[in-house]
Amino acid sequence: MGSTCVRIAIDAMGGDRAPGEIVTGALRAREELGVEVLLVGDPQQIEAVLPPKTNTAQIEIVPSEGAIEMEEEPLSAIRRKPKSSINVAMDLVKQKRADAVISAGHSGAAMASALLRLGRLKGIDRPAIGAVFPTMVASKQVLILDVGANVDCRPKFLEQFAIMGSVYSQYVLGINEPKVGLLNIGEEDCKGNDAAVRANQMLRENPNIDFIGNAEGRDVLSGDFDVIVCDGFVGNVLLKFAEAVGEVMLQIIREELPQGIRGQIGTAILKPNLRRIKQRMDHAEHGGALLLGVDGICIISHGSSQAPSIFNAVRMAKEAVDNQVLDRIQSQYQSLQRESS
Amino acid sequence: MGSTCVRIAIDAMGGDRAPGEIVTGALRAREELGVEVLLVGDPQQIEAVLPPKTNTAQIEIVPSEGAIEMEEEPLSAIRRKPKSSINVAMDLVKQKRADAVISAGHSGAAMASALLRLGRLKGIDRPAIGAVFPTMVASKQVLILDVGANVDCRPKFLEQFAIMGSVYSQYVLGINEPKVGLLNIGEEDCKGNDAAVRANQMLRENPNIDFIGNAEGRDVLSGDFDVIVCDGFVGNVLLKFAEAVGEVMLQIIREELPQGIRGQIGTAILKPNLRRIKQRMDHAEHGGALLLGVDGICIISHGSSQAPSIFNAVRMAKEAVDNQVLDRIQSQYQSLQRESS
Numbered sequence: 001m002g003s004t005c006v007r008i009a010i011d012a013m014g015g016d017r018a019p020g021e022i023v024t025g026a027l028r029a030r031e032e033l034g035v036e037v038l039l040v041g042d043p044q045q046i047e048a049v050l051p052p053k054t055n056t057a058q059i060e061i062v063p064s065e066g067a068i069e070m071e072e073e074p075l076s077a078i079r080r081k082p083k084s085s086i087n088v089a090m091d092l093v094k095q096k097r098a099d100a101v102i103s104a105g106h107s108g109a110a111m112a113s114a115l116l117r118l119g120r121l122k123g124i125d126r127p128a129i130g131a132v133f134p135t136m137v138a139s140k141q142v143l144i145l146d147v148g149a150n151v152d153c154r155p156k157f158l159e160q161f162a163i164m165g166s167v168y169s170q171y172v173l174g175i176n177e178p179k180v181g182l183l184n185i186g187e188e189d190c191k192g193n194d195a196a197v198r199a200n201q202m203l204r205e206n207p208n209i210d211f212i213g214n215a216e217g218r219d220v221l222s223g224d225f226d227v228i229v230c231d232g233f234v235g236n237v238l239l240k241f242a243e244a245v246g247e248v249m250l251q252i253i254r255e256e257l258p259q260g261i262r263g264q265i266g267t268a269i270l271k272p273n274l275r276r277i278k279q280r281m282d283h284a285e286h287g288g289a290l291l292l293g294v295d296g297i298c299i300i301s302h303g304s305s306q307a308p309s310i311f312n313a314v315r316m317a318k319e320a321v322d323n324q325v326l327d328r329i330q331s332q333y334q335s336l337q338r339e340s341s
Numbered sequence: 342m343g344s345t346c347v348r349i350a351i352d353a354m355g356g357d358r359a360p361g362e363i364v365t366g367a368l369r370a371r372e373e374l375g376v377e378v379l380l381v382g383d384p385q386q387i388e389a390v391l392p393p394k395t396n397t398a399q400i401e402i403v404p405s406e407g408a409i410e411m412e413e414e415p416l417s418a419i420r421r422k423p424k425s426s427i428n429v430a431m432d433l434v435k436q437k438r439a440d441a442v443i444s445a446g447h448s449g450a451a452m453a454s455a456l457l458r459l460g461r462l463k464g465i466d467r468p469a470i471g472a473v474f475p476t477m478v479a480s481k482q483v484l485i486l487d488v489g490a491n492v493d494c495r496p497k498f499l500e501q502f503a504i505m506g507s508v509y510s511q512y513v514l515g516i517n518e519p520k521v522g523l524l525n526i527g528e529e530d531c532k533g534n535d536a537a538v539r540a541n542q543m544l545r546e547n548p549n550i551d552f553i554g555n556a557e558g559r560d561v562l563s564g565d566f567d568v569i570v571c572d573g574f575v576g577n578v579l580l581k582f583a584e585a586v587g588e589v590m591l592q593i594i595r596e597e598l599p600q601g602i603r604g605q606i607g608t609a610i611l612k613p614n615l616r617r618i619k620q621r622m623d624h625a626e627h628g629g630a631l632l633l634g635v636d637g638i639c640i641i642s643h644g645s646s647q648a649p650s651i652f653n654a655v656r657m658a659k660e661a662v663d664n665q666v667l668d669r670i671q672s673q674y675q676s677l678q679r680e681s682s
């Protein structure tokens with residue numbers, strides 16, 4: 001890749017807070033993480049939000065025309081607007097001018113653009129979106145996939161998700177022999193619908209997956225699993241529920257803290273602790289979801305992302321690049337194909 | 342129904358804490374709610390856990406033989422053990438000796454027994470399990486169904502769930518014109534898999550359902566919806582996740598509260614508030630899930646239920662009986678059939 005510095009293409013026009021918060025997060029990441037950022041978007045709008053004393057000669061802005069609106073049908077919009085910021089950002093990866101892409105815009109459009117511009121990795125039928133959840137165990141996380149790319153999944157797609165998830169968990173999240181679970185409605189192998197029973201069997205028989213069994217809803221946050229696979233319908237519902245539930249809990253805590261002198265004293269004493277509670281419950285700390293299975297590193301950030309989320313997304317992207325996630329997924333597949341032939 | 346007093350059959354042998362906690366909860370409900378309880382189980386074991394000064398002449402114990410174990414396949418176990426406690430309790434409802442049944446035992450077995458002994462309500466293809474979740478709005482709850490009876494659902498089943506849920510919400514939870522949502526991965530009517538799109542259309546066209554659109558995972562706890570319908574796979578995952586997440590949040594709060602003098606003072610001042618936070622997050626307050634669509638009131642309590650859960654389950658059952666939920670679901674269906682003929 002010529003340069004020794006990781007280069008991240010950032011869709012500066014995507015997201016509710018674009019371009020201001022996106023650019024702010026990107027510049028902070030450039031400063032603190034030592035990455036090169038390519039800001040893709042309308043140059044005038046981007047320059048307007050750069051901090052006054054920025055040395056613009058050092059910031060690479062890649063011009064695009066237009067953006068995909070939230071209400072547009074992704075595939076046709078991607079085709080109709082070839083020069084939209086998300087397409088231009090993907091092209092930078094395709095042309096090897098960037099190592100990864102980040103967008104907080106229309107997630108369906110980002111996925112469609114990735115599929116059309118980058119294509120799938122060999123051996124992968126369907127890319128999946130993976131999201132990292134915190135668990136009860138303070139230092140442990142769990143990767144859930146798919147959280148929204150595929151509403152219906154054949155068992156072999158779930159098996160592919162398990163392989164991709166294991167590679168990411170091992171090489172990026174640093175888990176030695178990641179433990180894989182299948183999201184289901186009971187622990188027993190026979191539980192669930194036909195697809196779940198068949199997927200359970202395929203996962204159990206695959207020697208390259210450390211499958212430890214079905215994971216029920218209650219097991220998601222237990223810390224017992226490193227990777228949990230599911231179809232994109234249930235995964236998406238779970239992700240959005242989990243994001244909201246943190247908010248709800250914080251609100252309950254706020255509502256129930258007492259008013260008046262007694263409350264002020266108690267709350268003041270516990271202030272640093274309450275702040276730490278908020279941090280552990282807050283999903284904004286996680287940066288974004290990964291699109292795994294396309295031929296490029298793509299991070300899909302939340303539409304409401306502010307600068308800290310974008311910063312964290314850049315860190316995720318850098319770690320995926322540094323740890324050669326794509327090559328490793330690909331070589332896992334090639335070795336699997338050799339074994340089975 | 343002869344007696345003016347509501348009579349509840351309680352499976353005293355079902356649940357991790359049976360019969361002790363089950364009997365204790367049942368007796369407290371009898372005392373405080375003015376219901377008659379029929380304790381179904383092994384008389385010797387039940388008598389052994391009655392408080393010393395109980396007037397046993399006033400407590401009706403209905404003998405049964407054996408119980409369904411957690412690892413047994415429900416349908417065959419129900420057939421093989423006709424005199425097991427859950428079957429005997431269902432028979433009491435069938436014979437009109439009880440108005441409702443409560444069990445904290447094997448939930449699959451309770452469902453199978455209800456289907457075989459009581460049968461379905463006319464017009465209902467599939468009974469559903471409904472669970473009441475708290476929401477962000479302190480005084481509001483949301484009824485989610487199905488949370489586990491049917492892993493795959495045809496769109497018309499979801500429509501039936503919406504009718505049953507609306508009746509329950511209106512007449513038991515006291516919501517005037519309950520707002521119904523379809524659990525889905527996007528707000529737009531076109532989102533989701535084929536079944537979701539078709540269900541959305543059926544719900545929208547049904548004049549007896551106040552359908553306000555798709556509910557995403559983040560909307561479940563918003564308080565905007567009174568009833569949310571979904572298939573039993575995603576509903577079950579969500580229910581178990583929600584139960585666990587309350588636990589996780591409480592643990593985070595405990596871990597992050599400070600140690601030492603400062604912590605003791607802060608925590609002591611906030612003690613009543615922390616207790617209220619726990620209450621609002623704690624699912625044990627909710628008693629159990631309802632099996633809607635069978636010809637009898639059935640409450641399926643959590644396997645880990647202790648006396649307070651059983652007490653709350655009895656209260657739920659009493660409210661369903663007092664408000665004639667079965668008759669109302671039935672008459673909704675009859676009026677629907679007249680309209681469409």
